[in-house]
Amino acid sequence: MFMAAASKEISKLTARFSDPLRERRYHEYALSFYSRKDRYMLYAAVAVYILYGFLDLLTLTNATFMILTVRIFCALGAFLIIRFSMTKMGRQYFQELAGMLMLVAGLSIALMIWMEGNIDTPPYYVGLIVVAMVSTGLIRLTVPRTLFVLLTVFTAFCLATWQMPVDVGRIAATFFIFSSFMLAGVSNYLLEMSRRHEFIKHEERLRLHEQLEQMVADAKSSLKRKSAILNILTHVFRTPLHQIIGYAQILEQESLGKQQHPEYVEYSEHIHSAGQNLLRLVQRLMKHGRLEAGTIRFTPxxxxxxxxxxxxxxxxxxxxxxxxxxxxxxxxxxxxxxxxxxxxxxxxxxxxxxxxxxxxxxxxxxxxxxxxxxxxxxxxxxxxxxxxxxxxxxxxxxxxxxxxxxxxxxxxxxxxxxxxxxxxxxxxxxxxxxxxxxxxxxxxxxxxxxxxxxxxxxxxxxxxxxxxxxxx
Missing domain, CATH: 3.30.565.10 (Histidine kinase-like ATPase, C-terminal domain)
Structure with a gap:
C-alpha cells in the first residue's frame, strides 16, 4: 500500500515528484548527502582526465597540439566548476554544475575524436563510458539531466565519427558507447526512483517523529495540569478535614462536658478516625502527584x-x-x-x-x-x-x-x-x-x-x- 501510494506521487516518465514543493525538498535532502569527499573524487576524475594527456603524446598523430590545448582548457574549466560548487550558491546549484561538468568532459572527448580522425588510437570511447558511469553513480544526476547529458554526448560522438570509414572498430565503439549509455540511463532511472521512495519514507519518519514529540509534549502538559489540579484539590480538602478532625476530637474527649448519650462518644471516635484516614489519603495523593511531576525535593x-x-x-x-x-x-x-x-x-x-x-x-x-x-x-x-x-x-x-x-x-x-x-x-x-x-x-x-x-x-x-x- 505504501509503495503503491508513493508511486502515484512520482512521475514514472521523468522520476520527479508532481508537487514542486516536494521536489524542492527532495533536492535539499539529496544535497545533504554530498560532502567534500564527493568533490575530492571529482578532482580525482579531472586529474585522470589530465593524465590521459600523456597517452595523447604517445599515440596522437594528427592534432596533438590542439587536442592537448582542448584537454588543458577543459581541465581548468572543470576545476573552476568544482571549486564554485563549494560556495553557497554553488551548493544550491550543484546538480546543474555537475551536469555541466559531465557535459564538458563528454563534448571535449567527442571533439578530440573529430580532430584526430581516428577512433581506435587512442580509444577515446572508453572515456565516454567513464563519463556515463560518473554521471550515474558518483554525481547522482537526476533522470532528465542524465538523459540530456548522455543524448548530447552520444550525438556529438556520432557527428565526430560521421565522416570516418565504417569498419569493425567504429561499429564496436559505437555499440559499446550506445549500450553503456543505455545501461547508465536505466540504472540512473532505477536508482533515482529508489532514492525518491526512500525520501518518502524519510518524510514519513519525520512526520511520525514530530507526532511523537507532540504526543510527549501533550503528555507532559497533561501531567502538569493533573498534578496542579491534584495539588489544588488536596489543599482544598485539607483545611476542612483538619477542622472535622479537631471538632471530632473535642467531642470524643468530651472537652466541653459529658455527653448525655454514650453513643455520641462512639460516633465522635468514628468521625475522628475517618477524618484521619481521609487526611492520610489526601497527603498520599499529594505526594504521588509531586513524585509523578518530578517536583519533589530529593536530598540524599x-x-x-x-x-x-x-x-x-x-x-x-x-x-x-x-x-x-x-x-x-x-x-x-x-x-x-x-x-x-x-x-x-x-x-x-x-x-x-x-x-x-x-x-x-x-x-x-x-x-x-x-x-x-x-x-x-x-x-x-x-x-x-x-x-x-x-x-x-x-x-x-x-x-x-x-x-x-x-x-x-x-x-x-x-x-x-x-x-x-x-x-x-x-x-x-x-x-x-x-x-x-x-x-x-x-x-x-x-x-x-x-x-x-x-x-x-x-x-x-x-x-x-x-x-x-x-x-x-
Whole structure:
C-alpha cells in the first residue's frame, strides 16, 4: 500500500515528484548527502582526465597540439566548476554544475575524436563510458539531466565519427558507447526512483517523529495540569478535614462536658478516625502527584538503616498494638545514602500494609541486609498472601478492585507511592508470595546515589555489638 501510494506521487516518465514543493525538498535532502569527499573524487576524475594527456603524446598523430590545448582548457574549466560548487550558491546549484561538468568532459572527448580522425588510437570511447558511469553513480544526476547529458554526448560522438570509414572498430565503439549509455540511463532511472521512495519514507519518519514529540509534549502538559489540579484539590480538602478532625476530637474527649448519650462518644471516635484516614489519603495523593511531576525535593544523605526503620515503625506502632500484631526488627550496623524522609514514607507504607494484612496475634518481621553495592530492606507478613498474577497489577495501578480490598483498601496506592520513591533512589521494589500464606516485600537501595560525592561510611562501632531486637 505504501509503495503503491508513493508511486502515484512520482512521475514514472521523468522520476520527479508532481508537487514542486516536494521536489524542492527532495533536492535539499539529496544535497545533504554530498560532502567534500564527493568533490575530492571529482578532482580525482579531472586529474585522470589530465593524465590521459600523456597517452595523447604517445599515440596522437594528427592534432596533438590542439587536442592537448582542448584537454588543458577543459581541465581548468572543470576545476573552476568544482571549486564554485563549494560556495553557497554553488551548493544550491550543484546538480546543474555537475551536469555541466559531465557535459564538458563528454563534448571535449567527442571533439578530440573529430580532430584526430581516428577512433581506435587512442580509444577515446572508453572515456565516454567513464563519463556515463560518473554521471550515474558518483554525481547522482537526476533522470532528465542524465538523459540530456548522455543524448548530447552520444550525438556529438556520432557527428565526430560521421565522416570516418565504417569498419569493425567504429561499429564496436559505437555499440559499446550506445549500450553503456543505455545501461547508465536505466540504472540512473532505477536508482533515482529508489532514492525518491526512500525520501518518502524519510518524510514519513519525520512526520511520525514530530507526532511523537507532540504526543510527549501533550503528555507532559497533561501531567502538569493533573498534578496542579491534584495539588489544588488536596489543599482544598485539607483545611476542612483538619477542622472535622479537631471538632471530632473535642467531642470524643468530651472537652466541653459529658455527653448525655454514650453513643455520641462512639460516633465522635468514628468521625475522628475517618477524618484521619481521609487526611492520610489526601497527603498520599499529594505526594504521588509531586513524585509523578518530578517536583519533589530529593536530598540524599548518609543515614542509619535503624533510624529509617524505627521512624517508620513508630508511625504504625499504635495500629499494631490495637490489632495485637507483633513487629519484630533486628537492629544492624548498616547505613545507606538516601533521602531520609522519603524512605521513611516508603517503609511506612509497606509496614502499614503488612500490619493490615496480618491477622490478629500474628507478627511482621523486618530485617536489613547489605551487599557490596546495595542495602536490602525485607518486610514479611503472615497474612493470607496475594496471588502472583495480581502482584504486578497491584504495583502498577492506583485502581482498587474487590480482590485487593480484602487485603487492604490502601494497598495499591501505598505500594505505588513506595515504588515511585524507591525508583527516585535508583532502587527496586519486589513483592512475592511466601508459601501458601504471607507476602514478603524487598526494597533494594544502592549504597551510593549517582551524582553525589559522599563516601560510603558505615556506622560500625569500634567494637562489634550484639544485634538487638526491637519490637512493637
Amino acid at each position: 544523605e548518609r543515614v542509619s538503616a535503624n533510624e529509617l526503620v524505627e521512624c517508620a515503625m513508630s508511625g504504625v506502632s499504635q495500629k499494631a498494638t490495637d490489632k495485637k500484631v507483633h513487629i519484630a526488627y533486628e537492629r544492624s550496623n548498616i547505613s545507606v545514602q538516601a533521602d531520609a524522609s522519603l524512605i521513611e514514607d516508603a517503609l511506612f507504607e509497606i509496614i502499614e500494609n503488612a500490619v493490615e494484612a496480618t491477622p490478629e496475634g500474628s507478627s511482621v518481621n523486618i530485617r536489613v541486609e547489605k551487599t557490596n553495592s546495595h542495602v536490602m530492606f525485607y518486610v514479611e507478613d503472615e497474612g493470607p498472601g496475594i496471588d502472583n498474577e495480581q502482584l504486578e497489577q497491584i504495583r502498577n495501578s492506583m485502581e482498587m478492585t474487590e480482590e485487593f480490598l480484602s487485603v487492604s483498601e490502601k494497598l495499591s496506592l501505598g505500594v505505588t507511592l513506595a515504588e515511585k520513591i524507591i525508583a527516585l533512589h535508583k532502587g527496586e521494589l519486589d513483592m512475592r508470595r511466601t508459601g501458601d500464606t504471607g507476602t514478603i516485600v524487598e526494597i533494594r537501595l544502592p549504597l551510593k546515589q549517582s551524582g553525589t560525592d559522599q563516601e560510603d561510611r558505615s556506622e560500625e562501632p569500634s567494637e562489634p555489638e550484639e544485634p538487638q531486637r526491637v519490637s512493637a
